[in-house]
Amino acid sequence: xxxxxxxxxxxxxxxxxxxxxxxxxxxxxxxxxxxxxxxxxxxxxxxxxxxxxxxxxxxxxxxxxxxxxxxxxxxxxxxxxxxxxxxxxxxxxxxxxxxxxxxxxxxxxxxxxxxxxxxxxxxxxxxxxxxxxxxxxxxxxxxxxxxxxxxxxxxxxxxxxxxxxxxxxxxxxxxxxxxxxxxxxxxxxxxxxxxxxxxxxxxxxxxxxxxxxxxxxxxxxxxxxxxxxxxxxxxxxxxxxxxxxxxxxxxxxxxxxxxxxxxxxxxxxxxxxxxxxxxxxxxxxxxxxxxxxxxxxxxxxxxxxxxxxxxxxxxxxxxxxxxxxxxxxxxxxxxxxxx
Numbered sequence: 224x225x226x227x228x229x230x231x232x233x234x235x236x237x238x239x240x241x242x243x244x245x246x247x248x249x250x251x252x253x254x255x256x257x258x259x260x261x262x263x264x265x266x267x268x269x270x271x272x273x274x275x276x277x278x279x280x281x282x283x284x285x286x287x288x289x290x291x292x293x294x295x296x297x298x299x300x301x302x303x304x305x306x307x308x309x310x311x312x313x314x315x316x317x318x319x320x321x322x323x324x325x326x327x328x329x330x331x332x333x334x335x336x337x338x339x340x341x342x343x344x345x346x347x348x349x350x351x352x353x354x355x356x357x358x359x360x361x362x363x364x365x366x367x368x369x370x371x372x373x374x375x376x377x378x379x380x381x382x383x384x385x386x387x388x389x390x391x392x393x394x395x396x397x398x399x400x401x402x403x404x405x406x407x408x409x410x411x412x413x414x415x416x417x418x419x420x421x422x423x424x425x426x427x428x429x430x431x432x433x434x435x436x437x438x439x440x441x442x443x444x445x446x447x448x449x450x451x452x453x454x455x456x457x458x459x460x461x462x463x464x465x466x467x468x469x470x471x472x473x474x475x476x477x478x479x480x481x482x483x484x485x486x487x488x489x490x491x492x493x494x495x496x497x498x499x500x501x502x503x504x505x506x507x508x509x510x511x512x513x514x515x516x517x518x519x520x521x522x523x524x525x526x527x528x529x530x531x532x533x534x535x536x537x538x539x540x541x542x543x544x545x546x547x548x549x550x551x552x553x554x555x556x557x558x559x560x561x562x
Contacts, residue, residue: 313361313398317368320357325379325386327352329410330431332385336418340404341440346411346428352386354379355406362399371399424453441476446483459499466506468492473499477557482506488544493551500557503550511548513561515539520558528561 327333333352335342340357360372376391390403404422409415414431417424423440426433426447433451435442441458444451448466459476462469466486470493471478477499480492486506494501505526515522516538530541543550552559 313363313400315362315365315368317360317362317365317372318357319360319369319372319375320355321377323354323356323377323379325352325354325381326350327386327409327413328384329412330384331410332414332416332431333387333407333409334385334416335388335405335407337390337403337405337422338419339400339402339421340419341422341424342404342417342419342435343406343425344415344417344427344429345408346413346430347408349408349410352379353408354388356388356390357404357406358401359404360399360401367399371396371401375401375403377403423458424455442471442473448483448486460496466490469494472496475499477501480504482509489548491549493549495551495553496557497555498557499554501552501554501559502562503552503560504562505543505550508544509548509550510544510546511550512542512546513539513550513552515550515552515559515561517553517557517559518555520554520556522559523561525560525562 328350333344340359354377356377358372358375358377360368360375362368362371371393374393378389378391380387380389388405388407392401392403402422409429411428412430415426415429415433415435417426417435419437419440421439422437424435424437424442426435426444428445429447429449431449433444433447433449433453435444435452436454437458438455439457440455442453442455442460444453444462444465446464447462450468451462451465452470453460453462454472455476456474457476458473460471460473460478462471462480464481464483466483468491469480470491471480472494473496475498476496478494478496479502480494481504484507488506488508489510490506492503492505492511494503500520509526513528518537521536522539524539526543528539528541528543530539532540550561552561
C-alpha cells in the first residue's frame with residue numbers, strides 16, 4: 224500500500240522557511256537567546272550595582288571630605304578662640320628688677336642676648352659693669368605671673384677679657400609670657416656684642432667694636448666711634464655723631480646717619496635697606512669711591528661727585544675727593560640723599 228509521505232526536501236524547506244520567517248524561535252534558539260538575555264541582565268545588574276557602589280563610595284568620600292573640612296574649620300576657629308582667650312587671659316602683670324655689678328676694665332668686651340626685651344648700653348668713666356634687669360611676666364593671675372618672674376635667673380659671667388650677661392628663663396610657656404630688658408653701664412671703651420629678637424637696641428658714648436642685631440625693633444647709636452655694625456629686619460637704624468667704619472642694614476625701615484665733626488675723612492660706609500630711604504651726612508672732607516642705587520626712588524647729593532660710567536637717576540657710580548674710602552648705599556623702595 225502506497226502511503227503519501229511528505230518530501231524530505233519539502234519538509235526541510237518548509238522548516239527552513241518557518242525558521243527564518245517565524246517570529247517565535249525554536250527551542251534551541253530560545254535557550255540560546257534566553258541565556259544571552261540572562262547574561263545581559265546579569266551584566267546590567269552588575270553594572271548597576273557597580274555604579275551604585277561607586278556612587279555610594281563617592282557620596283561617602285564627599286561626605287568624609289565635607290566632614291573633615293568642617294572639622295578642620297572648627298579646629299581652626301577653636302584654636303583662634305583659644306589664642307585670643309589666652310592673650311586676653313594674660314591680664315595679670317608682674318615686674319621684677321634685678322641689679323648686678325661686676326668688674327670690667329676699659330678696653331674689655333661685654334656681651335648680652337635676650338629674646339623678648341630691649342638692650343640699652345651707656346658708656347661712662349667707670350671700671351665696672353652695672354646691670355639693671357627688668358623682668359616682666361604676664362599670666363592669668365598675678366600669683367602665676369610672680370612665680371614666673373621669680374624663675375628667671377640673671378648673672379654676669381666673666382671669661383677672659385669679656386663679661387657676658389646670662390639669662391636663664393622658662394621656655395614653652397602656655398598662656399604665659401616673659402620678657403627681659405637690660406639697662407647697662409660700661410666703661411666708655413668697651414667692645415659690644417648685643418642680640419635681641421623682639422626689642423630695640425640703643426647705644427651711647429661708646430668707643431670700640433660695636434655689633435648689635437635685632438629682628439623686630441629700632442636700632443639707635445649716638446656718640447659712638449670705632450667699627451659699628453648694626454642690623455635689624457623690621458625697624459629703622461639711626462646713628463648720630465658717629466665716627467669710623469660703619470655697616471648698617473635693615474629690611475623694612477629707613478637709615479639715617481650723621482658723622483661727627485671730628486670724624487676722620489677716610490672711612491668705609493655701607494648702608495643697605497630694602498623698604499626705606501637713606502640719608503647720610505658724611506664726615507668733613509670725606510674721600511671715597513661711591514656706589515649708590517635704588518629701584519623705586521631718586522638719588523640726590525649735595526657733595527661734588529666725579530661720575531664714572533653712565534649717569535642715571537637711580538644709579539650713581541663715581542668718587543668724592545681722592546676716592547680713598549668706600550661708600551655703598553642701596554635701597555629698593557626709597558630715595559637716597561648724600562650731604
